[in-house]
Amino acid sequence: MACVLPYHQLDYENAERRRYPAIFREAPSSRQLGPQPLDEIYRDQLLSLTVDSRYFELEHVYTRLRDQLAALRLLPDGWDGYCAVAPNEVSIDIASRAIDVLRKANADPTAILPAADGGAGICFMKDEHYAHIEFGNSGEAWALMYGPSGPPQTWQLGSTNADAITATWTRINAYLQS
Amino acid sequence: MKNRSRHYAHAPITEAVIAFHCEESNESTLGDILQVAAQLKDDYPKRSDVAQVQFRLDTAVPQSSNAGRETIGYKIASGDEKSIAALTPSTFTFSRLAPYDRWETFRDEARRVWSAYASFCHPRTVTRVGVRYINRVDIPDPHGAGVDLDVYFRTAPRIASELPQAMKAYFFRVELPIQRPNGIVIITETGVPPAAPNVVSAILDIDAVVQNVQLGVEDAWGAVEQLRNEKNAVFEACITDATRELIE
Numbered sequence: 001m002a003c004v005l006p007y008h009q010l011d012y013e014n015a016e017r018r019r020y021p022a023i024f025r026e027a028p029s030s031r032q033l034g035p036q037p038l039d040e041i042y043r044d045q046l047l048s049l050t051v052d053s054r055y056f057e058l059e060h061v062y063t064r065l066r067d068q069l070a071a072l073r074l075l076p077d078g079w080d081g082y083c084a085v086a087p088n089e090v091s092i093d094i095a096s097r098a099i100d101v102l103r104k105a106n107a108d109p110t111a112i113l114p115a116a117d118g119g120a121g122i123c124f125m126k127d128e129h130y131a132h133i134e135f136g137n138s139g140e141a142w143a144l145m146y147g148p149s150g151p152p153q154t155w156q157l158g159s160t161n162a163d164a165i166t167a168t169w170t171r172i173n174a175y176l177q178s
Numbered sequence: 179m180k181n182r183s184r185h186y187a188h189a190p191i192t193e194a195v196i197a198f199h200c201e202e203s204n205e206s207t208l209g210d211i212l213q214v215a216a217q218l219k220d221d222y223p224k225r226s227d228v229a230q231v232q233f234r235l236d237t238a239v240p241q242s243s244n245a246g247r248e249t250i251g252y253k254i255a256s257g258d259e260k261s262i263a264a265l266t267p268s269t270f271t272f273s274r275l276a277p278y279d280r281w282e283t284f285r286d287e288a289r290r291v292w293s294a295y296a297s298f299c300h301p302r303t304v305t306r307v308g309v310r311y312i313n314r315v316d317i318p319d320p321h322g323a324g325v326d327l328d329v330y331f332r333t334a335p336r337i338a339s340e341l342p343q344a345m346k347a348y349f350f351r352v353e354l355p356i357q358r359p360n361g362i363v364i365i366t367e368t369g370v371p372p373a374a375p376n377v378v379s380a381i382l383d384i385d386a387v388v389q390n391v392q393l394g395v396e397d398a399w400g401a402v403e404q405l406r407n408e409k410n411a412v413f414e415a416c417i418t419d420a421t422r423e424l425i426e
Contacts, residue, residue: 045349049366049383052271054262055193055312059370066371106259106275126226177224 085118200301222254304398309405310385361388
């Protein structure tokens with residue numbers, strides 16, 4: 001049943017706040033939120049398809065990664081309780097494109113996490129081996145690998161284009177399988 | 179269903195799967211699977227665990243739970259990780275990710291891996307056979323206005339005309355009986371993130387299955403051929419000429 005409130009009860013300011021919470025900075029804007037996370041039931045349905053299917057197994061991994069990346073937009077500066085700078089649009093955009101490249105390579109990242117130096121990192125783990133590709137807020141990218149034996153290896157990517165990401169993944173993959 | 183099969187130059191297959199559930203022999207162990215992996219190591223150098231995680235919740239004691247991770251098999255993969263076999267003492271799954279060559283190549287490689295599996299694990303009978311093809315149709319959407327699924331698929335979700343026709347997400351699944359062999363075909367349609375800018379990517383997942391059977395090895399591979407024919411017929415029935423134009 002429709003109900004009309006008496007005019008004297010209308011609170012225009014609060015009504016505006018309810019209508020545009022992002023403008024009043026009471027909720028993140030759609031830009032800050034990025035793509036909306038998938039509904040849990042829909043996600044479970046997708047999960048049901050992963051039985052016997054590597055393709056859907058990876059789709060599920062990347063759905064989660066994209067949600068994690070979108071959530072990075074909500075981080076404030078100092079998110080680690082100290083002085084860490086939040087990832088900016090530069091690092092998030094490069095990480096997003098890197099995810100697309102890694103998806104085509106059937107890579108299996110473990111997580112996307114914010115970097116303490118400012119930026120976003122795509123992490124990989126297998127057994128006792130760890131690696132990540134970190135995209136800084138300045139647009140630079142670095143890779144790191146370490147494991148139970150041998151010294152850690154780190155290097156700067158010459159570029160963040162598809163070829164550079166693919167080459168980095170090839171090297172990381174070989175290390176994780178070693 | 180009529181047996182209709184066509185070859186498409188740009189077939190939208192993202193994964194093909196042949197899967198068997200077996201009645202395992204009493205002696206079959208993880209060690210046998212490791213021997214299969216060792217025999218196929220030249221072509222399948224990558225190995226990872228197939229694990230099962232078990233949770234036990236004791237409702238009498240709030241917040242008590244027990245989790246255990248158990249390795250129940252191994253997954254072996256080719257160097258490019260596009261051919262994968264997941265092996266446990268009671269299940270055999272062989273899958274091929276894109277690019278997909280042709281049925282004969284795929285089936286023969288699956289059978290070669292099966293031979294290694296059978297020689298060590300000695301499954302008694304095959305109780306379930308599945309042939310599954312996951313197709314991703316990339317439909318041009320140059321203006322980002324969305325695409326009408328009915329133009330591309332003859333089996334698709336239908337929405338009452340009074341309701342908004344723009345779908346944010348969809349997941350459509352039906353199970354249909356098939357007669358030759360006596361089984362079911364599971365058709366699943368859903369959307370996935372677009373494979374490229376200005377396209378809408380739609381999944382057409384067709385899984386043809388016979389289950390609750392007791393088949394010998396030759397009969398099981400015979401069922402694979404029949405299920406593949408059913409799968410082809412379902413694919414042809416589900417797509418329209420607009421889709422054929424995209425993949426020819």
